[in-house]
Amino acid sequence: MWRPPERIKWKPEPGEWPTREEAAASQLFSPVDIGTISLEQRTWIPAMVPWRATGDGKVTPEVLDWYGRFARGRPGAIVVEATGIRDIPSGPLMRIGTDEFIPGLKDLVDTVRTESGGHTKLFIQCIDFLNIRRRPDPQRYLREYIRITDRHRTAIGDGTWDDDQIREYLAGLELSELDTILNERELEGLHMGYRERVTDMHLPHIVDLPNVLPGLFADAAGRAKEAGFDGVELHYAHAYTISSLLSRLNTREDGYGGSLGNRLRLPLEVFAKVRETVGTDYPVGCRYLSEDIVDGGNMLEDTTQIGVAFAKAGMDFLSLSRGGRFEDAQQPSVGAAAYPYTGPSGYECMPQYVSDDQGPFGRNIEPVAAIRSAVRDAGYETPVVMTGGIHGFQQAEGVLTDGNGDIVGFARQALADPDWFLKVRLGKGGENIVCEYTNYCEALDQKHVPVTCKLWDRANMDELDILKTTDGKRRLSAPVWEPGLDIDKALDGD
Secondary structure (H helix, E strand, O other): OOOOEEEEOOOOOOOOOHHHHHOOOOOHHHHHHOOOOEOOOOOEOOOOOOOOOOOOOOOOOOHHHHHHHHHHOOOEEEEEEEEEOOOOOOOOOOOOOOHHHHHHHHHHHHHHHHHHHOOOOOEEEEOOOOOOOOOOHHHHHHHHHHHHHOOHHHOOOOOOOOOOHHHHHHOOOOHHHHHHHHEEEEEHHHHOEEEHHHHHOOOHOOOOOOOHHHHHHHHHHHHHHHHOOOOEEEOOOOHHHHHHHOOOOOOOOOOOOOOOHHHHHHHHHHHHHHHHHHOOOHHHHEEEEOOOOOOOOOHHHHHHHHHHHHHOOOOEEEEOOEEEEEOOOOOOOOOOOOOOOOHHHHHOOOOOHHHEEOOOOOOOOHHHHHHHHHHHOOOOOOOEOOOOOOOOOOHHHHHHOOOOOEEEEOOOOHHOOHHHHHHHHHOOOHHOOOOOOHHHHHHHHHHHOOOOOOOOOOOOOOOOOEEEOOOOOOEEEOOOOOOHHHHHHHHOOO
């Protein structure tokens, strides 16, 4: 992953922890309405991909263990990982593209209800993504994959060679010599791996996205409602289809690109179809970017208007992330796919403890505050979820009291200690395991292996009935925390 050149090493400073009485009186642990439902507290675990589903996207015991462990900490809400809306192979990522996935998702809902004692609401994040391929071996790419055209014949100055002769010629060149023969996309395919874009209008299925996506998202949301989820989060962030349509980099000329109004058109059509399917009494919101953080991408002047448009359309919440784009991703190794969190925009999404003068904590607060302010100025009370490097109670409470957000998201901190919320409410915040922001978890995600935290994944390995990685070297969920008191009785006064 890219890191700022300053290389300043930061340590987390969660600050003082509240007493149980102080926590009970705080905004963080006060209720908030999201559409027709109410969260018991303003704490939120954003979607994280743990790589625990089956190869065909179904719920496993490991998935149930992952979410059940978070639920035991009783956050206000948990958002289930990015879940694919198409019925296409995507590895051990959860899917919701057909009715066959509903039974497993119902088990997931039941697990969270049981483990949280009914105190935590559960949303599911629905995502669409375009095709991306691994970086190929250069020789194989040039000899097998590249499609030879008259442009290549002209570039090499010989119109008599057949395709195989041209491929052999290209394979014999130095990589630097290919720069004058291959076009930009062919060079990208060689050096990074092939990646589809929403602007690839020579591809019929890309042209057809406006006709296909609303129905796919709506059907997925209908399945989520049938499975018992409390609401749906539409994934409009990072490097994926809807985020790419929203970005200034979307130059489609079919009415779905160019101006901001055109770029908003399909995301709003998707939401409208989802709303039509699930009804007005079912919470639907989205996750989108406060800024793209890539050249030519969306800036705050775009994203404030996007937030207002989503609020006007009737979304029940707006959850803000930041960066995480393909455009500045680092070159993957041969055989690996580009990972959209390895460049400067990826750093802004998941900043590490090695940072710049600003540090890794709360980098998203100012832009999210600006978006929330724009939404409020437009007359909408849509709840805004602020995420990004939050690990202390005072920091989280300040987001709310300063009017920078309505709900606070804890991703890596919740992974480091799923009981953070419960410990703070019980006046036991000093027992928290505080995230060190080493991005150990992110490195596992990049390898597409089960995500864990280095602060606990090798602790108490002899504990009975724990799930472990296939090599037996890491446990898959945090050790059980014993508060030493009756939790429900202790919280009765809250």
